[in-house]
Amino acid sequence: MEPRRVLHLIGAVELSTFLLMMANLATVHLQLLSSILGPLHGLAYTLTVIAAALLSQGRHRVWLLALVPAVGGLLAARALPAPDATV
Secondary structure (H helix, E strand, O other): OOHHHHHHHHHHHHHHHHHHHHHHHHOOOOHHHHHHHHHHHHHHHHHHHHHHHHHOOOOHHHHHHHOOOOOHHHHHHHHOOOOOOOO
């Protein structure tokens, strides 16, 4: 699997868990759902930052974008060079 795809997938999980947490907070606020989604989102966020740092190929912009909460993984995946692009 190519690096951009991996980072995009992790970023999508991060965004999904964030949106589910916010929807839960805005509607029914179930404690069980919060206790599951909170750590899951934290893990996805951490994986996003680590993956971006490993895949950044010396580009600071990539892993700095990954630090943005909720959408950082998707932004970092977009900032990675395309597989066919030469550096």
